[in-house]
Amino acid sequence: MRERWPLIVFAVIVAAIPFIPGMPPFWIVLLDNIGLSALVAMGLVLLTGVGGLTSFGQAAFVGFGAYTTAVLSANYGVSPWLTLPLSLLVSGLAAVLLGLVTVRLSGHYLPLGTLAWGLGLFYLFSKLAFLGRNDGISGIPPLSIGSLRMLDPGTIYFAIWAAVLVSALLTMNLLDSRTGRAIRALRRGHIAAEAFGVYSPRAKMLVFIYAAVLAGLSGWLYAHFTRAVNPTPFGAQAGIEYLFVAVVGGAGYVWGGVLGAAIVVILKEVLQSYLPLLLHGEGQLETIVFGILLVTLLQLAPTGLWPWLTARLPFKPVAKKPDTTIKLPARIRAASAPSVLLQVDNARKQFGGVVAVNNVSFDVQAREIVALIGPNGAGKSTTFNLITGVLPPTSGNISVLGKAVGNAPPQDVVKLGISRTFQHVKLVPDMTVLENVAIGAHLRGHSGAISSMFRLDRADEAKLLAEAARQIERVGLGDQMHQFAGSLSLGQQRIVEIARALCVDPMLLLLDEPAAGLRHMEKQRLGALLRELRAGGMSVLLVEHDMGFVMDLADRIVVLDFGTKIAEGTPAAIKTNPEVIKAYLGATA
Numbered sequence: 001m002r003e004r005w006p007l008i009v010f011a012v013i014v015a016a017i018p019f020i021p022g023m024p025p026f027w028i029v030l031l032d033n034i035g036l037s038a039l040v041a042m043g044l045v046l047l048t049g050v051g052g053l054t055s056f057g058q059a060a061f062v063g064f065g066a067y068t069t070a071v072l073s074a075n076y077g078v079s080p081w082l083t084l085p086l087s088l089l090v091s092g093l094a095a096v097l098l099g100l101v102t103v104r105l106s107g108h109y110l111p112l113g114t115l116a117w118g119l120g121l122f123y124l125f126s127k128l129a130f131l132g133r134n135d136g137i138s139g140i141p142p143l144s145i146g147s148l149r150m151l152d153p154g155t156i157y158f159a160i161w162a163a164v165l166v167s168a169l170l171t172m173n174l175l176d177s178r179t180g181r182a183i184r185a186l187r188r189g190h191i192a193a194e195a196f197g198v199y200s201p202r203a204k205m206l207v208f209i210y211a212a213v214l215a216g217l218s219g220w221l222y223a224h225f226t227r228a229v230n231p232t233p234f235g236a237q238a239g240i241e242y243l244f245v246a247v248v249g250g251a252g253y254v255w256g257g258v259l260g261a262a263i264v265v266i267l268k269e270v271l272q273s274y275l276p277l278l279l280h281g282e283g284q285l286e287t288i289v290f291g292i293l294l295v296t297l298l299q300l301a302p303t304g305l306w307p308w309l310t311a312r313l314p315f316k317p318v319a320k321k322p323d324t325t326i327k328l329p330a331r332i333r334a335a336s337a338p339s340v341l342l343q344v345d346n347a348r349k350q351f352g353g354v355v356a357v358n359n360v361s362f363d364v365q366a367r368e369i370v371a372l373i374g375p376n377g378a379g380k381s382t383t384f385n386l387i388t389g390v391l392p393p394t395s396g397n398i399s400v401l402g403k404a405v406g407n408a409p410p411q412d413v414v415k416l417g418i419s420r421t422f423q424h425v426k427l428v429p430d431m432t433v434l435e436n437v438a439i440g441a442h443l444r445g446h447s448g449a450i451s452s453m454f455r456l457d458r459a460d461e462a463k464l465l466a467e468a469a470r471q472i473e474r475v476g477l478g479d480q481m482h483q484f485a486g487s488l489s490l491g492q493q494r495i496v497e498i499a500r501a502l503c504v505d506p507m508l509l510l511l512d513e514p515a516a517g518l519r520h521m522e523k524q525r526l527g528a529l530l531r532e533l534r535a536g537g538m539s540v541l542l543v544e545h546d547m548g549f550v551m552d553l554a555d556r557i558v559v560l561d562f563g564t565k566i567a568e569g570t571p572a573a574i575k576t577n578p579e580v581i582k583a584y585l586g587a588t589a
């Protein structure tokens with residue numbers, strides 16, 4: 001669990017600021033603007049920095065929140081407190097509609113898509129009569145509690161910063177959870193997360209809606225702060241600026257959003273106030289200087305200022321080892337399970353004219369280690385992808401425990417008890433080893449986003465982390481548990497992937513080149529671990545180029561060449577098979 005005291009200290013400082021004698025009112029206005037901007041940036045942290053979905057369109061969601069309360073409270077006299085849930089709801093619903101078309105986009109189409117609807121909604125706000133067209137809506141009532149009317153910047157300050165602090169707490173809670181790990185895994189692509197049961201479209205939609213709701217909250221507060229709204233602050237330029245705020249502060253960090261908002265709001269204000277004086281009234285130069293300063297900041301700290309600052313702090317948070325005595329229930333295994341775990345029957349995969357897997361058949365029995373070998377490009381990884389649902393077969397059948405897998409997606413295949421590692425390691429480098437491995441236990445937990453935000457997931461979370469810690473210790477990386485996965489050697493990262501796959505409590509483990517990059521002793525330890533797993537009832541199918549390792553370990557070997565199975569048998573038989581020597585072993589000898 002993360003330390004909460006920095007948040008408490010920050011809350012006390014924020015609460016004390018308005019009471020500092022001689023505090024200029026204008027500074028309070030600046031702090032109000034920083035808080036409003038920080039709320040939007042916090043959503044962008046989750047969306048862009050954590051989830052990897054770049055959005056230029058967040059200002060439009062601020063507009064939905066602001067206009068909803070403006071219309072209802074100014075035109076229909078609805079209490080501002082009643083319009084709060086409605087503002088959040090309208091922003092959230094707008095995100096559902098826009099998200100359905102946007103989050104499916106990939107690469108540069110996604111940011112362009114957000115820019116397109118950001119521009120479109122700005123024009124919509126300025127054309128609709130009931131929103132007051134370009135003039136907007138004025139006469140918005142202030143927020144009030146009993147007889148206290150939040151008319152001046154010094155009183156609404158408390159509402160704005162309470163919203164910032166509560167949102168920061170909820171967002172940190174969300175990120176530090178089962179759902180948060182699924183969201184954080186998205187940035188490295190969807191294949192690894194989906195292999196452990198994460199539905200990435202659902203996770204993407206969740207962050208999209210969450211970011212929009214935070215922007216809507218900012219809009220609701222903004223409307224009652226300025227007491228008038230018009231389309232200008234909700235256009236594409238504002239959308240780009242919000243993204244700047246998040247990136248400058250540190251797009252992967254909740255507090256980066258707050259820091260970025262402070263930097264950008266203060267910098268803009270200082271430049272607008274003092275640059276014209278210095279340059280004798282030359283207009284618009286502040287925009288250019290503002291741009292140059294921001295780019296310089298990004299050169300200094302490319303991942304944002306928050307990580308740059310925290311890396312220089314004299315103290316580091318101390319991570320606690322999970323209590324490994326807490327147990328997750330094991331997978332229920334049928335007493336009379338069939339001896340054939342996996343049956344690959346005439347599987348074929350074509351990519352256009354390339355036949356990557358050519359009518360290949362083999363099986364994996366219970367408590368057996370089978371190796372799939374062959375030269376580069378023989379179709380081994382493609383076979384793994386067919387078995388795990390990453391790719392649909394062109395023809396043929398794959399069945400697990402007698403049940404046809406058909407075209408099941410990876411999320412369904414892992415539920416059958418098949419887990420895997422990847423030829424090209426797919427860990428999230430800036431998540432700890434423990435957090436990466438805990439993604440493997442995703443399907444064994446059940447807490448959702450809301451319960452995580454309110455910390456109702458702790459019992460579930462403790463079990464998942466305990467399981468992850470146990471598997472990390474099992475593979476011999478207990479000392480590295482709290483290190484970032486990206487700081488480990490490539491060989492160790494492969495072992496972390498094995499621990500993640502073990503968290504599924506699989507019946508069949510698919511390992512793609514697990515020994516690549518390992519030193520001799522590490523290979524021996526890996527071999528011992530795999531034998532121990534087999535003795536415990538697990539089966540292993542592995543792709544490996546280290547023939548010494550394979551021959552020592554495997555019960556049976558299947559050899560592929562140009563997508564076709566050319567041999568199958570015990571290591572002794574394969575070693576002396578002339579066709580295998582000609583196609584592969586001769587070359588590796």
Ligand SMILES: Nc1ncnc2c1ncn2[C@@H]1O[C@H](COP(=O)(O)OP(=O)(O)OP(=O)(O)O)[C@@H](O)[C@H]1O
Pocket residue numbers: 351354355356374375376377378379380381382383423
């Ligand atoms: N998505 C794809 N589109 C087109 N061709 C592909 C695709 N994936 C794999 N191939 C081709 O299919 C063939 C088999 O590739 P695969 O990666 O399965 O081989 P491999 O045995 O795992 O090789 P290596 O040992 O080098 O990893 C290769 O010719 C490869 O170029």
